[in-house]
Amino acid sequence: MxxxxxxxxxxxxxxxxxxxxxxxxxxxxxxxxxxxxxxxxxxxxxxxxxxxxxxxxxxxxxxxxxxxxxxxxxxxxxxxxxxxxxxxxxxxxxxxxxxxxxxxxxxxxxxxxxxxxxxxxxxxxxxxxxxxxxxxxxxxxxxxxxxxxxxxxxxxxxxxxxxxxxxFVMTAMFTVIFLEQWLKDRSHISEMTGVLLSVICLLIFGADDFILPAMAAILLTLTLLRKPIEKGGDAA
Amino acid sequence: MIMTVPQQWITVLLIAAATMLTRFLPFVLFPARRQTPAYILYLGKALPAAVFGLLIVYCLKEVNVLEGSHGLPELISIAVVAALHLWKRQTLLSIAAGTVCYMLLVQFVF
Known part of the structure; x- marks a missing residue:
């Protein structure tokens, strides 16, 4: 070529x-x-x-x-x-x-x-x-x-x-990519971890301060759930 | 303007430097020529799915379900994106339809 x-x-x-x-x-x-x-x-x-x-x-x-x-x-x-x-x-x-x-x-x-x-x-x-x-x-x-x-x-x-x-075009794009990721994985643990912990941290810490606690919570949860996630094929 | 022009540009350069630090740090800590620890490789594969969930919540962080339109335009439009995407699996179509739906809702309905 x-x-x-x-x-x-x-x-x-x-x-x-x-x-x-x-x-x-x-x-x-x-x-x-x-x-x-x-x-x-x-x-x-x-x-x-x-x-x-x-x-x-x-x-x-x-x-x-x-x-x-x-x-x-x-x-x-x-x-x-x-x-x-x-x-x-x-x-x-x-x-x-x-x-x-x-x-x-x-x-x-x-x-x-x-x-x-x-x-x-x-x-x-x-x-x-x-x-x-x-x-x-x-x-x-x-x-x-x-x-x-x-x-x-x-x-x-x-x-x-x-x-x-x-x-809203950005929200729509992230939604589609999230959905594609969901369809590709079998256990959906990572996806649910991301959404649930972000929403919980948003409710506790508010719009301006939730990102850092959400990141820490996601990191901790993914670390603790490493075995089931790797087994479930999320990380394949 | 409270700041002098040099002070403004020092501030801008520091903001740029901090941004680049957040982008380059993982690549500096785990260079390609060395074996990346298995734990980091695992995170690299498991994180994206969680991060896209975080990004959606990040986009919707200013939505108030108790007042105004109660987050209904967002909820309906995301449902449209999801339903259309599961049906047709056409990325651009899903994004365009969801955005048009949202624009119509916030401009004419709510």
Whole structure:
């Protein structure tokens, strides 16, 4: 296969997988850019922050941080907490990203919720270059976010939203992937662990503080249930 | 703006650094050239299923079942996504239909 063909084939396989993210990031990125604009920041702020940080929910939190007094250590620690879930993505992708060579640093850099979801669950056709597929998904998602948030920053309050509810596209995507995972497994212990413990922690700790306790509870439960889960084929 | 421009960019760089730390740490701790511990490999396989459950709850964390629309638009739309997906197994179709359903519900019904 010649070089151009290899790239084209991987792109053609990757692009359709990123369509829900195009819709979701198109909307959320635009919203973020507009929010930055009306908070008094020029468009180069969302542009460079999206290029450097590339973490949707954290960037929304960062708007308030940038409007407040200078507390660098606090900003650093808050980011670690908000983004701690990435640790789980990394652990989950250790094997899949193992043989990706020079593309690996970029794949890790771009490992946001949505890119993780696609790259973790995608069934890559055997005749498609695996590393290229993973890279195209990561790159496309990255571009959607950077372009949309910059556009929002430029247009600002000129943008009129009649698209209320479009952000649900991300919830719908996670639901489909969760369902696929459910259909693939036999024991469903991991799935139920994830949902139940998250809901319990949400009820106890509230929307702003439930992620870390939920992660700890999931980690503990999966560790204790290692035998039945491995036997049940969830981890196959 | 309370911060000076250099202070703003120091803050942005620290937020970027902390984000990258959370993304790179597992790969730094368990490099490809060394044998990854069996426990970590197990977690790598068992975690995704649980993490997608966590992500759905994360998306719905602001939903209040006691007030407003009682989370009904979310519940109905997720049911639509699930039912359609079990029926057709067409990922993009399930996602698109669920999203359109949600948009119609929040804009015209609730």
């Amino acid at each position: 010649d070089e151009r063909n290899r790239y084209l084939k991987a792109f053609r396989a990757a692009f359709p997988c990123t369509l829900p993210v195009l819709a979701g990031f198109g909307f959320l990125g635009l919203t973020y850019g507009v929010y930055m604009n009306v908070s008094g920041f020029g468009f180069w702020y969302p542009l460079f922050i999206s290029i450097l940080v590339f973490a949707g929910s954290m960037q929304f939190v960062a708007v308030d941080i940038l409007l407040a007094a200078f507390h660098p250590l606090q900003a650093f620690l808050l980011t670690l907490m908000v983004n701690a879930r990435h640790l789980f993505y990394g652990i989950s992708m250790l094997e899949k990203y193992r043989d990706t060579g020079k593309k690996k640093p970029f794949l890790i850099f771009g490992l946001c919720d949505e890119t993780f979801s696609i790259n973790c669950s995608a069934e890559i056709p055997p005749d498609v270059d695996k590393s290229l597929f993973l890279t195209f998904v990561t790159l496309l998602d990255y571009l959607y976010w950077v372009v949309a948030s910059t556009a929002g920053g430029m247009l600002g309050s000129l943008v009129h939203f009649s698209t209320e509810g479009l952000d």
